Amino acid sequence: MPPRRFLTILLPAFAGALFVAIWIFVRASLSEDFRFLLPAPTEVLAAFRDHGDELWRATLNTASGATLGFLAAVFVSFLLSILLSLSPLVRVTFYPYLMLLQMTPIIVFAPILVLWVGAGLKSVTIITFLICFFPLAVNTTQGLVSTDRNLVELFQLYRATKFQEIRRLRIPAALPYFFTGLRIAATLAPIGALVGDYTAGSSAGDGGGLGFQTIIYSSQAKYPALFATAAVCCALGFIFVAGVLSLSWLFLRKWHDSYDRADT
Amino acid sequence: MPSTASSSAKNVSPAVEFRAVEKRYGAGPVILDAFSLTAAPGDFIALIGPSGCGKSTLLKLIAGLSPVTAGALLLGGRTATPERASTDDELAYVFQEPTLLPWLTVAANVALPLELRATPPDRRAELVRTALALVGLEPRAAYYPRQLSGGQKMRVSIARALVLSPQLLLLDEPFGALDEMTRDRLNEELLAIRERQSWTAFFVTHSVAEAVFLSNRIVVMSANPGRLHREIRVDLPYPRTPATRRDPAYHALVDEASQLLRSVEDTVAT
Structure with missing residues (x-):
């Protein structure tokens, strides 16, 4: 056990160091004229120092948009999934429109959204919501209707009410599916917020987020700051996914096979 | 006493009575045809027959999971309907x-069946303890199913069925997936529990030996459509123990039932 745990830290650290080494090497092999295209790691670190305040503020803005949109998507998709799971008729009625929602290109929709609710946090939240919604709704619904037939019969036999069946059987049984959707949504939420901010963020009052900052840095040719922005986006994504994975561990580790350990 | 219940049940209404029951799903083929059978309280009836003879369907009808197409099915002297079948805490099913x-x-x-019926929590805990003690799994109360062996899982399933103190126990090949040793042990445990409780049992199985060991009546069924072919009385005295399996009378009954089953399966094959 201990050497294995050690390896799970050591190996990724080694891969990271290798990556930075290649980065430095590639930069060194570029001619002087093109080195601005790939800033050195030290330059990126310096950008963090120089633009720290605005990056921090932008990160908070993007993170709030991502979190709000994500949570709203979880809440609404959960209620909708329960509704969809109640009857196949309801499903066939609404599924095409759910698909349609997923097909709608956000880039096209964003300007309309800005007209409706104005640029800023509201637009970013709605765009994140739209991007997260589909994988959540589809997975949760799938989970709710995939309950083991025998277990459903067991509940019928004990004359469980429809409410008991949903609350005590279908929802717990759907949790693994729900968390699959949640994991996908967690990777999409920061990206969604970023894209939303890029297209519908702007500095309307709240100074904009990371997407807006991206526009500014690229227009000013501040490439190290762009790399720093990308790093922040990655970190944000990691936090989201780590949060969901911990939550999933908390709910499923005791009973679900995906957390099975031989030594229980 | 369960062992004498069937003979002394003259004035008690039968636990289960099939009167020329026919069952088909929609416009499909007839699954059960003119099936008549009366089970007295305390009877342990084993159902054997080739696959497709409607053994499991029979249990589903009793459980009210599915309605009869024609004829009548009475539980405790009253017509069984899906609405009524298990409302009186009298029926449990082991899948x-x-x-x-x-x-x-x-x-x-x-505790699940109790919880679905809103039994008060303190009463619930007591009933659960009793049921778990019956199957010898009290020390495993806090375990999750995936931490148990196949035999232990089945014991939990039986404890869940018994927690409502049912009058009628329906078992659909409950030990079919277990190894022979475990199966024999669980058979003995089931009969030991029966000595302490009084229920009527319908037990579907593919194992003739199991049917003889457990039941006082074996119903051999034929398939396409499912019909009652013959009934064998098993007059081995209860309580039955591992020694019963060495009794010549036991072996004679196993032979008789096996031959009967083979003849039924042959007619299906041709």
Whole structure:
């Protein structure tokens, strides 16, 4: 056990160091004229120092948009999934429109959204919501209707009410599916917020987020700051996914096979 | 006493009575045809027959999971309807699979039928303890199903069925997936529990030996459509123990039932 745990830290650290080494090497092999295209790691670190305040503020803005949109998507998709799971008729009625929602290109929709609710946090939240919604709704619904037939019969036999069946059987049984959707949504939420901010963020009052900052840095040719922005986006994504994975561990580790350990 | 219940049940209404029951699903083929059978309280009836003879369907009808197409089915002298079948805490079902909820502990799984009926929590805990003690799994109360062996899971399933103190126990090949040693042990345990409780049992199985060991009546069925072919009385005295399996009378009955089953299966094959 201990050497294995050690390896799970050591190996990724080694891969990271290798990556930075290649980065430095590639930069060194570029001619002087093109080195601005790939800033050195030290330059990126310096950008963090120089633009720290605005990056921090932008990160908070993007993170709030991502979190709000994500949570709203979880809440609404959960209620909708329960509704969809109640009857196949309801499903066939609404599924095409759910698909349609997923097909709608956000880039096209964003300007309309800005007209409706104005640029800023509201637009970013709605765009994140739209991007997260589909994988959540589809997975949760799938989970709710995939309950083991025998277990459903067991509940019928004990004359469980429809409410008991949903609350005590279908929802717990759907949790693994729900968390699959949640994991996908967690990777999409920061990206969604970023894209939303890029297209519908702007500095309307709240100074904009990371997407807006991206526009500014690229227009000013501040490439190290762009790399720093990308790093922040990655970190944000990691936090989201780590949060969901911990939550999933908390709910499923005791009973679900995906957390099975031989030594229980 | 369960062992004498069937003979002394003259004035008690039968536990289950099939009167020329016919069953088909929609416009499909006839699954059960003119099936008549009367089970007295305390009877342990084993159902054997080739696959497709409607053994499991029979249990589903009793459980009210599915309505009869024609004829009548009476439980305790009253017509069985899906609405009524299990409202009186009188009926429990043990499936082929343990069908436990994997996210609940052993104790919570056994408590499920009580919880669905809003039994008060303190009473619930007591009943669960008693049921788990019956199957010898009290020390595993806090375990999750995935931590148990196949035999232990089945024991939990039986404890869950017994927690409502049923009058009627329906078992659909409950030990079919277990190894022979475990199966024999569970058979003995089931009969030991029966000595302490009084229920009427319908037990579907593919194992003739199991049918003889457990039941006082074996119903041999034929298939396409499912019909009652012959009934064998098993007059081995209860309580039955591992020694019963060495009794010449036991072996004679196993032979008789096996031959009967083979003749039924042959007619299906041709």
